[in-house]
Amino acid sequence: MASSLHDAMPDRLPSLRGFKTSRVLNDGKESGVVALLGTFPGCDTESVVKLSRPPIPLGDLDGLATAVTLSERAPYSGMEYGYYHGVVASEFAPGLSVDVLYPGCLANESEEARAKLLAKHVSRNASQAPVVFRENPRAYAAAHLPYIDAIPSSAIGWVYKILNKEKELERLLFDDDDANDGFLVNTDPKWVTHPDPKATPKEQWMNHPGTRELYCLGLCHRKDVRSLRDLRAAHLPMLRAMARKGREVIKNTYGLADESLRIFVHYPPQFYHFHVHFTNVSVDHGVSAERAHLLDDVIENIERDSEHYAKCSITCRMGENDELWRRFKELDKAGA
Template identity: 25%
Template sequence: MPINAAEEEAKLRKFSFTRVLNQDTKTKVVNLLGEIESTPAILIAEKTAFNITGTHLTKFSHDLHLPKVSLIDRNDIYHSFLATQNSEYGEVRLTLIFPATETHIRKYTHQELRVVVETPEIYRELVKPYVEEKRGNGRLDWVYNILEYKSEKESVIVEDTDDVEGFMLLPDLKWDRKTMASMYTMAILRRRDITSLRDLKKKHVPWLKSLGRRIAKAICEKYSGIEPDQIQIYAHYQPSYYHFHLHAVSVSHDGGLGQAAGKAFLLGNLISWLESLGGDEEVGLEDVELTYSLGGGSELWQRVFKGINGKGKAEE
């Protein structure tokens, strides 16, 4: 018997929503429980992929068929918008990076991942000089804009103004600031002497523990319905920029590679790692071997790790 499309559509339109069963913030899928004529029904809704054919993208980029666009925030070259398409269900978060550098282009281009082993010697002799180079030439201006109240000051969730132990917690530009399942915040330290987790030492343990508690407490007080054990706090290595910061996200949010092993190091594990190190209070993560992933097109891979052999020494 042939399927009657009109009848099936009429059946769908009778769906009456009861509650959300599940949602996946990475794949943009939501599972809904409801009823059709008093009989339980499940509706799975998924946002479709962008049409990436040339003609469609040309039209999109030239005309931006978006009836309503609202600015979430702007900091230096980074602009974040919420754009509404042709219906109330078509909201799209847009991030504009302008002007974009070659570094940005490499970062957002698809790359094959490489697993690298960074010994303490490789870090001190090759990676650390690279890090210091990348902290110059205004690359951290957007971070300092936040710390100096030049941008995003209306967005600050909580801050501690102490020059050594202080920090600013604010929503990440990746988050729409509405969907709690994809909650994404960032804590930026006020001190400027810690570039990455490599600079953490045993003496920092009490401060890191306090930092973790305060971040979780501030998020729970700001956003109702979220509890401390529903928050993941981690640091990236390698980070996108070399001023130490922590990401605090909803545990239900799938952040893709940003939360994957070989990229995200949980704060609790970093603290335990530091506590387990032998030696005095000055020993730290600069002295350990780290295994992590890098994009094959990244500058760090091309300049440092591509020429390193299996013995952990640069090839002659």
């Protein structure tokens, strides 16, 4: 029965046609993003559909109509689920952005693996109160590390596709594939006002009005660094290069000066393969004080003490329904 269901699953979604909503995860009143849970025809694995309006690049009023016209981004490089970014007919809702997270494309994965991936995205997109937990090294070892180890390996398969140049080559800005200290920098898909990388020559990216929303991502090539907690003095050459070369590449590509660039690391990260965020300082999402750690500060901390991130306590921000928060609460109850 399961195999016949998998055979019927569409591995590509041409549109939202037939999507049936089972639950409203987030009404968008606080976040501005409406998130819906439901199913597509031919697949009983639920999917998350997000509706949002993109930012408008300032200073380019003549090109305003073009700026708010979205191009389809399907499928995304994601390997853990189908990730689609689509357009909506202007007569229905001008400028409406649609994202679909579709685990049903994983016909060869177990029901348990798909359920875990879906639960992660339901939790991430459902309306919930944020909470913080002060994680000491013992709490990391007893709760956070087992949480990381339980994440399916397929959850970061999309990262390796990017690192192996199988996906998103049009977004690639820089790559040094050295196994120890190498990394690449590409434009993050959440930067929706970026010029179409497939249709716009790179020389036209320089000083584009969309750089006000600049968002790029640095991915290290080594696979043994999953988060801030793993960083030691041996990683300083890589971290220094990411800070220096990232600034240089972004300045040479977009014209954004160093004083307008923010470089930081999330903890806990959204995915557990070490990466660095590069944003315009005007971008205000993802930079809460209890989650973002400036890369220059990270480097200085490790220069003073190679074991800094193994020994220090770190504040963690998450949602009240997150699996990580559940593990931290259980740890507290046990008095560990």
